[in-house]
Amino acid sequence: MKTKILFFAFFLFQTITILAQDMASLKTEALKSYKASVNMNFDDIFATTYPKVFDIIPQDQMKKMFGQMMENEQFSIKLVEVEPNFSFGEIKKIEGKSFCMVNYNNVMTMKFKEPMDDAESMVDIFKTSMEADKVTYDKLTNTFRIEMRSTLIAVADDLTKNQWKFLNKDKENKMFSMLFDAKILKALGL
Incomplete structure (x- = not known):
């Protein structure tokens, strides 16, 4: 009986340790992905992107689109x-795959080259289409500042050698549903 209790305690400790390591590596990799995007470092962006994405959009094409x-x-x-x-x-x-939803603050500026006639309607469009929390317009610089919470979908599986890689979550989950089946979409509540 004592052996069974010890075995159970050891198993529980190992499980907690593995989950803690998983979360620690997830936090590290999420920060890497965020920094790569902010700095527009394509090599680092691609290194933190879930690799199956490149079966749909090759890296050189994605770089050109960006x-x-x-x-x-x-x-x-x-x-x-x-x-x-x-x-x-x-x-x-x-x-057999690990998933985690990662929400984060995302801020961008969008500077238009021609003066905006109806900036207020653009503010509303950005709020709706991008689900932005706050949109401001600076008439002097002709620039919108868009603040929102965005979501990355973290994935670790055999393909990534169980290292965390990321997909940007879009409104309709189009990219995710091209890569994963309906059962996974449903299990993640997407």
Whole structure:
């Protein structure tokens, strides 16, 4: 009986230790992903991205898309480094994969190259389409500042050698549903 109790205590300790290490590595990797995005360091962004994404959009194509999105004829976007104030959901094990929802503060500026005639309606559009918490417009610089909580979906599985990699959660979960089945979507509440 004493042996069974000792075995159970050891098993419980090991489980708690593994989960603590998992969360510690998740926090470290989430910060790396955040810093890579803010600094627009494509190599680091790609290193922290869930690799199956590149089966859908090759890295060179993604780099080109990012470049066009961040700077084009109409506007330029810059990500502003702020305290991310991460909040981590429960780590869920589904079909041999680990998942965790990671929410964080995300701030960007969007500077338009032509003067804005109706900045107020743009503020409302940004609030709705980006689910932004706060949008301000600086008429002098023709720049919007957009503040929101964003979500990364962390994934660790055989493909990532059980290292945490990330997907940006979009409104309709389009990218996630291209990579994972309906059972996983449902289990994560997506």
